[in-house]
Amino acid sequence: MTNSPDPGGAHRGRVARRAVLASAAVAATAFTAEQALATPKHAEHRCGPYVPEPVPAQAPAEEGFLDVPGARLWYWDTGGDGPAVVLVHPGSGSALSWPYQQPVFARAGYRVVAYSRRGHYNSTPPEPGRPGVGADDLHALVEHLGLRRFHLLGAALGGYYATDYALRHPRRLLSLVILSSFMGISDPEYKRVTEQLRPPGFDAMPHDFLELSPHYRAANEGGARRWKEISDLSLGGHAVESQELSEPIDWTRLATLSARTLIITGDADLYLPPPVLRVVAAHLPAADTLVYHRCGHSANWERPADFNRDVLRFWSGARFRDESCR
Incomplete structure (x- = not known):
């Protein structure tokens, strides 16, 4: 990859991206905003049996590049006059990682x-x-697009930068959703506990093995294959150096988080199992929490209808108090 993408490269990238998404897309069942906001009975949808879901057709979106100090960032934007949502991808992904969310959130306004x-x-x-500092790049994009206030959703490593942004710019956020992320927390005991969950050689294992639950990989081989295709395309066959935080996030700094917050994980998440989520939630007593059944590190991909429904409900004012499967 060169330092400045040429127009031909951008065109080839769009073709490659659309080819990957097209391989996954089939006719989707209509999913209206009213259905998305419907309150589930006893959270049964979150704990029920797994049902494979097709990737819906994508909503129209404008693509663009933003120059930031030392780099150029690619983004897409569905536009419109509704409240804005900014999605911050995991370390294994990119702006391609949201095909289940993009059209559903856009259709919901x-x-x-x-x-x-x-x-x-x-x-x-x-x-x-x-x-570079991840929150700085995010803020540059927000300013470039003229977003005054918006909902912020960060997944995994993206949750580090989303949390850092929320702490630095609390008045810009309508809400914060964090999916399966350590949130950049630097407390020594927290780091010790989370690191001991990952034995030597853990980080060298394939991303799809680490981030998709065994239940999903066994039940939906095609979906797992498509997830890997997007991840491989996102990373381009190379490791990417993690961005920096503006300053360390310890428990004291985290306690200043004022944005309305929802923290989500899966009960089969190898990085952030439910007991670790509850450690974080204990330091954020006002935060809502959700745990998905038979789900790994990628709830937005493994259980997208449930994930989308719950996020839309949260954005509309619903509360979730440790609604895990028992």
Whole structure:
């Protein structure tokens, strides 16, 4: 990948991206905003049997590039006059990682925006040893698009930068949703506990093995294959240096988080199992929490209808108090 994508490269990237999404897309069942906001009975949808879901046709979106110090970021934006939503992808993904969310959130009336961080699909790689501050890049995009207030959703590593942004710019957020993320927390005991969950060699294992539950991989081989295709395209066959936080996030700093917050994980998440989520929630007593049944590190992909429904309900004012399967 070169430092400045040429027009032909951008065109080839769009073709490759659409080919991957097209391979996954089939006719989707209509999913209206009213259905998305319907309150489930005793959260049965979240704990019920797994049912494979097709990727819906994508909503129209404008694509663009934003120059930031030392890099160029690629983004897409569905536009519209509704409340804005910014999606911050996991370390294994890019702006391509949201095909289940983009059309559903757009149909529910939201302006949906996603971008690729430095070194991820269609964005230039960071300068060696200078990965940049993730929250700074996010803020540059928000300012470029003229978003005054918006909902922020960060997944996994993207949750680090979303949390950092929420702490730095609390008045810009309508809400914060964090999916399966350590949130950049640097408390020594927290880090010790989470690191001991990952034995030597853990990080060298394939992303799809680490981030998709065994239940999903066994029940939906095609879906797992498509997830891997998007991840491989997002990373371009190389490792990407993680971006920096503006400052460490310890428990004291985290306690200043004022945005209305929902924290989500899956009961088969190898990174953030439910007991770790509850450690974080204990330091954020006002935060809502959700745990998905038979689900790994990628609830937005493994259980998208449930995930989308719950996020839309949260954005509309619903509360979730440790609604896990028992």
